Amino acid sequence: MEVVVTSECSGQLWNTCIWEPLTGTTLRTFKGGISGSQSLNIVGGDYLLSSLKDKPIIQVWALNRQDQITTKMIMPGIIQVLVMSPCNNFCVGALSEQLLVWQVSTGKLVASLRRHYQNVSDVKFTADSSRFISAGAEGLVLLWSLDTVLHTKECEPDSIWSDHSLPVTGLHVTKSLIQPLVFSVSLDQTCKIRDLNTGKTLFNIQFNGPLRSVVVDHSEESCYVGSHEGKIYRLDLLDPPRSVEQMVDESASRKMFVGHEKAVTCLSVSTGGCHLLSGSDDGSARVWDIASGQCVRILAHRGPLTNAFFAPRYKHLETDKFHPRIIINTFEKKRHDGQLLSAENELNAQVLISCPPLMESLDSSQGAEALSLSGSNASGGHQVSDQVTQNEMGRLKLINRQLYAFAVDKIFNEDAAITTKKRK
Structure with a gap:
């Protein structure tokens, strides 16, 4: 069973809400500020972590305590993007064009990266947490090795892709460990698909309007692209085009989900691949049945959506007892010279051991x-x-x-x- 996690810009009722996807029932709400776009994370099924849209603060809630903020972290500036690694050991935040990397267990700021020239718009980790990709408003997509970032003082990205001519608005990395693919969409009306290992552009798909979001289902059979006009396009990855360049034909209505009136900024696919979740600037989140293309539930909000995604129904959503597996320490605002993860200095990292x-x-x-x-x-x-x-x-x-x-x-x-x- 899965739940839907959403946040919106008004902040009138709550910061974050957890819904039952098919009935629209509210399961839990978390109050306190407004979460920024691409900045809401569930950490190990124990905590809810987000950065505020208009304040230099990162907030942490325990999943079993609604309406109670567990921790507030003061940052040197507003964090536009915040993402956790799948292993829950590291967190990457975007402060304007700068990338900050924290070690979660100690709160140490282990890296500060400056390679973008304008604001970072999105960050995504690979499934094995070994690399992460960042995209910026200048059109660059950068590939970083986490090992190199942690052990090198002056770090450069492993790959730089600069073939987008306008700001990149969305990223997605497939979960394959053998041949992961990177999907990027931009206001230049293109969706580019790249091989992460070789950096080669496999497909360049042209649309009729600016694009805002992208997601791929877990079986990697279909790709869903959200447009600025409110349309959601479906691309069949099992029947790819013969050429690298392709123009999307809007006449095939069965490959489109129509219902939103404004830009689709958030997309997520359920684990079973049966439902698609979309969040829009029109103040609604919609749950779609993928097979029929019909909207089965509308989750009304009072402002544009900033985050919307499917999440497992963690045990802390069902009980008042709290037994966290992960410790989150307050993130540092400044990085101390010489504090790099190395054999000589391990940052006094807390090693959490399950004691027999x-x-x-x-x-x-x-x-x-x-x-x-x-x-x-x-x-x-x-x-x-x-x-x-x-x-x-x-x-x-x-x-x-x-x-x-x-x-x-x-x-x-x-x-x-x-x-x-x-x-x-």
Whole structure:
């Protein structure tokens, strides 16, 4: 089962709302400001994370506590785009033309990238979290390696695609790990499909109007493109054109979803591939049946949609008990010189371990000190961590020797018993 997560510009009723997609029932609301476009994220099924549209603030809600803001983070400027990596370890935010990369568990600002010349419009991660793509209003699409970003002080993108002539308004990266594809749409009325590994442009699809959003279903059979006029086009990826250049024929009405009166800014496909979700500047989110092309539910809002996507029905939406698997520390506003993820300096990163029962014999004070490592106590943090690690390794070695001795004794005793029986 899935739910629909939306946010809109008015902020009169709430910041974010979670809906039942087919009935239109409101499941949960989260108040406090207005979330910016492409800045709403669910972190590990535990938290809701978003940056405000008109204030330099990032807000965090626990999914089981509606109307209660858990954390507010003050930023050096308004974050236009905010995206979490699929592994939930890193977060990328766009501050004008600058890209900021944070480590979620520590809040450390591990990288600051300046390669765009105008405001960043969208950022997307690959499925394995190893790379991310950024697009800007100047028409550039940049490919970044996360490993290079973390270990290089002056980092350059792995690839630069500059074949869009107007601002890029939407990105999508397929989840394939073998041959991921990058879809980008722009106000120049084109949708370009590229091979992420080679950087080669596979298709350049021309439309009759400016484009605002793009998404591909999970089976990678169809691509959906939202236009500035409110139309949603469907492209069949199983029957691609023979040439790189293609013009979309609007006469094929079965390949269009018509109903929105203004630009379609958000698109999402359900996991099962049966429903399409669209959010528009006309103040409505629509759930479409893909097979028939009919709108099955309209979710009314009081302002233009800024975010709309399908999400799993996480357990924290059904219970008041909160047992998070992820820790989010306050994001830093400035990056300290020399603090790069490397073998010599690991930023005192918090390593979250699921402790087995054998760990219960640890002294409670040592355990508390081990979990309190952060940048603020870096002078003594390594000493405490080393001491705890040595003690734990010694204890595990002792347990390993005892297990080995027990196994040897058991094997020899069984052999002796078998030999005795044979003699009798």
